[in-house]
Amino acid sequence: MNSLSLRINRSGFNKNKNNFVFEPVLIENIWNEQNKDMVSGLKQKFMKSTTTDEQLSVLKEIFETLKSEIDIETVHFLGLVFLQAQPKHxxxxxxxxxxxxQTKLQQPFTGTLAKEIISITRHEHTEYKNYETTVLRISTCIENFPAGANAVKLVEMHLIDYFNGCLQYCVKSLRETPLSPTEKNEIHNLTHLALRLLLHIVQKTDSESEIIVTKFSTTRLFIKQLLFDDEVPMDTKSVCGILFLSLHCLENGPDSWLQVKKICIIFCWE
Structure with a gap:
């Protein structure tokens, strides 16, 4: 699998005197006709900035303008920037x-971020790099960021399908494709992250349990395959187990984990 060749991605930062210097955030496809009205004034200044410090300075100006009036196109732009920026940037x-x-910005930002998440997950990927980039971007939305977590919650049904597609790709790659140790490790990391995001959805959902459980019927099959794969790391198998138990509780009630506990005790005694 050529797409799984060794990847050492240094495009987001450069090493200088033992410090990592982040490159400016690049906004993909922002210059197209659809978004031409967005690219004006401070937004254009942000995109033409040559350093991260310059971009931060422009963002401060943008937030100053939003204090007096919320401009939806500007909030949309901020959503694009957030998704494009690499983790820890x-x-x-x-x-x-x-x-x-800024509480008043949270709801509009959540809405626009949810739309962008839909946009980047609309099509099923066929390459590792596409899945890895997209799943990593989504994972940053739930890291101590309420507005981002709410955006994920708004599109949880869509994301369940997307992450199932990601798991299918991972399981198929592990079973059917000759992989180097490095490539196999990358697939395991992607699998682990997709499972964690699915677990987040299960734990935070307010949707009808029957709908969620039905959506996760495919996920259960992948979980079983991963649990019985000797090469899957134990931490990933632990996430599989927690996700499986969480689905069981969602389907049968919060106290149903006791049934599983009894079965485990009986199994251990035997």
Missing amino acids: PVKCFLSRQITK
Whole structure:
């Protein structure tokens, strides 16, 4: 599998004197006709910035303008920037803090971020890199960021299907494709992250349990395959077990875990 060749991705940052210097955030496809009205003034200044510090300075100006009036197109732009910025990037961290502090921005930001999540997960991927990039972007939405977590919650049904597609890709790759140790490790990491996000959805959902359980019927099959694969790391199998038990409780009630406990005790005694 050529797409799973060794990847050492340094595109997001450079190493300089033992410190990591993050490159400016690049916004994909922002110059197209559909978004031409968004790219003006401070937004254009942000995109033409050559350093992360310059981008942070522009973002401060943008948030100053939002204090007097909420501009939906500007909030949309901030949602794009948040998703495009790599994990731990100063721009992403700054956006997370500012949106969390400014309560009136949380709802519109959540809405626009949910739309962007739908946009990047609309099509099923066939390459590792596409899944890895997308799943990683979504995972940053739930890391101590209420507005991001709410955005994920708004599109949870859609994401269950997407993550199931990701798990299918991972399981198929592990079973049917000759992989180097590095490639296999990358697939295991992607599997683990997709499972964690599915677990997050199960634990936070307010949807009807029957609908969620039906959606997860395919997930159960992948969980079983991963649990009985000797090469799958134990921490990933632990997430599989927690997810499986969480689905059982969602389907049968919060106290149903006691049934599983009794079965485990009987099994151990035997």
